[in-house]
Amino acid sequence: MDPALLRERELFKKRALSNPAVEKRQAASDSHKKKKPKLDKESSSGSKHSTESSNGSFNIKASSGYKFGCLAKIVNYMKTRHQNGDTHFLTLDEILDETKLLDISMKQKQWLMTEALVSNPKIDVRDGTYGFKPKYNLKDKKALLRLLDKHDQLGLGGVLLDDVEEGLPNSAKAIKVLGDQIIFVTRPDKKKILFYNDKHCQFVVDEEFQKLWRSVPVDSMDEEKIDEYLKKQGISSMQETGPKKVLPVQRKKKGGGQRKSKFKTHNNHLAGVLEDYTDGVPVKK
Numbered sequence: 001m002d003p004a005l006l007r008e009r010e011l012f013k014k015r016a017l018s019n020p021a022v023e024k025r026q027a028a029s030d031s032h033k034k035k036k037p038k039l040d041k042e043s044s045s046g047s048k049h050s051t052e053s054s055n056g057s058f059n060i061k062a063s064s065g066y067k068f069g070c071l072a073k074i075v076n077y078m079k080t081r082h083q084n085g086d087t088h089f090l091t092l093d094e095i096l097d098e099t100k101l102l103d104i105s106m107k108q109k110q111w112l113m114t115e116a117l118v119s120n121p122k123i124d125v126r127d128g129t130y131g132f133k134p135k136y137n138l139k140d141k142k143a144l145l146r147l148l149d150k151h152d153q154l155g156l157g158g159v160l161l162d163d164v165e166e167g168l169p170n171s172a173k174a175i176k177v178l179g180d181q182i183i184f185v186t187r188p189d190k191k192k193i194l195f196y197n198d199k200h201c202q203f204v205v206d207e208e209f210q211k212l213w214r215s216v217p218v219d220s221m222d223e224e225k226i227d228e229y230l231k232k233q234g235i236s237s238m239q240e241t242g243p244k245k246v247l248p249v250q251r252k253k254k255g256g257g258q259r260k261s262k263f264k265t266h267n268n269h270l271a272g273v274l275e276d277y278t279d280g281v282p283v284k285k
Contacts, residue, residue: 066108067108067116070101070112071112071117071120073099073101074099075122075123077095078131079132079134079166082134082167083165083166083170087131089130089131090129090130090131091130092112092117092128095130096109117130122134134163134167135163135166135167136164136167136168137167138167138168139168141175141177141178144174145181145182148182148194148196151195151196152195157195158193158194159194160191161192161193162191180197182195183197
């Protein structure tokens with residue numbers, strides 16, 4: 001091979017080995033320098049976002065969910081303290097202190113005072129102080145017994161155990177002391193109802209009469225069938241003794257019955273010529 005070509009080949013290798021290495025290092029260093037300010041921008045934007053979220057509109061505590069969460073916490077606390085016997089009223093500052101809600105803003109505090117607590121059906125407001133407002137405000141076991149007796153006399157039925165526990169401080173102890181003066185009935189939805197056990201209405205029913213009463217099956221009979229059965233036995237039902245329902249009088253329409261519409265007949269002069277094809281082809285005579 002020509003020695004001149006060999007020299008040019010060696011020079012080309014040297015240039016190829018030297019130049020790309022320098023260019024790669026410069027590109028890497030440049031890219032590294034360019035990435036740094038991007039990271040700085042992201043970190044600065046993150047810190048800016050955190051400062052905005054702590055002071056600006058992104059604050060979670062300023063949302064409506066936080067406000068209603070504070071309201072629910074206050075109502076639950078007032079209910080619990082009422083059930084424990086603490087029925088005296090508190091100021092809003094005392095409530096916030098006991099519920100540890102001291103970090104709320106003045107705007108939220110104003111909302112509680114002017115809107116939330118005033119319009120809540122479970123909060124009673126008296127001269128700027130607040131207390132729990134149960135459905136039945138019962139002081140002791142005697143008040144509970146009077147309530148059940150009143151419901152029994154007026155035919156209002158029983159009282160929910162949840163409402164009694166809500167309004168009677170230390171209700172479990174009071175119900176236990178009353179004992180058999182109260183009757184418990186469990187509804188299909190598993191809620192318990194309290195009834196007054198009127199012992200003056202208790203009487204002994206003859207055993208023979210109980211057997212006769214239980215011997216008549218009425219599970220598969222509706223009210224009309226029971227009424228019909230009683231009439232056959234010569235017994236009048238309670239419905240006949242009460243006020244009778246007045247049925248609405250049906251007004252008769254004017255003009256009597258339906259008028260028959262008259263149709264004019266045509267082609268009478270062709271009566272013997274025309275044939276009727278309603279039942280098919282007429283039979284030849």
